[in-house]
Amino acid sequence: MIQPHLKEAISRVMETMFFLPVQFAEGPRTLGQWLPCDATVLEAFIDFRAHRSGRGFLLVPAPCVREMAANFLGLPQAEVSEEQAQDTLKEAVNMMMGQMLSLLDRGGGYALGIPRFGGPADLSKFQEGQSPVAVLAFETGNTHLAAGVIES
């Protein structure tokens, strides 16, 4: 139920605000297999209350965060500050989950929390079986990213 709406939300946000069309990975894989191991992967998350409550998360390698921020702001990558990079990641997860929820419930029976920057991601907490998880692995032309929802 969540996955198709999350997929649409990710596509819309990445293309419209960050000018980065994405393709979604096919087939099962772990985040450890999908995300690059030669770069720090950064996390942003946002809690929400809806028909069911949960937390949306976005995992992006640090160089891609910088690229997203540069595109978002219309700046050269070298001019993007650490604060702008973190803000960009927070806004990205905010918009993705906001879009997903508005596609799931057009009546508006949901509430979004405040997006948070989580720093370097601990991928072990996203392993399947630990809590209900919907995860989407996707890529831009340059790198692999992931986003999903943990239901509480």
Next chain:
Amino acid sequence: MAFNVLIVDDSSTMRAVVKKAIRVSGFDVGEYREAADGQEALETLRRHWVDVVLTDIHMPRLNGLELVAKMREDELLNSIPVIMVSTEGSEKKVQESIRLGASGYIQKPFHPEQIRRTLSQVMGEAQEGQKNDSAAPEGSDF
């Protein structure tokens, strides 16, 4: 005709993005002003002339919906159009914004063209309202 715009959002990055989107859209802006929340926006509005406000909803101190409600209660500010810019796009939120006095609503993510279209529509309606208010009544001495 160039308009003075106030952008209200607690994220300086998001304020810069909205500003960039307005510039890219080609909408004619004279001066940009910024505020980090509704309270700061009210203080700015009382010191500087602004033609239109674009505001996020979720902010500390005074959120976007509280801001538009306060502006509608203020006789100096109540004619200034307010456009909500938010990740929330539910019918419920849009209707609540209109009920409180918002003139437009843009859901994130947005294309610059959406910004231009909404601004043009809102400012066109605002100018029409000003013309009707200033028209001399029949039988007057003007």
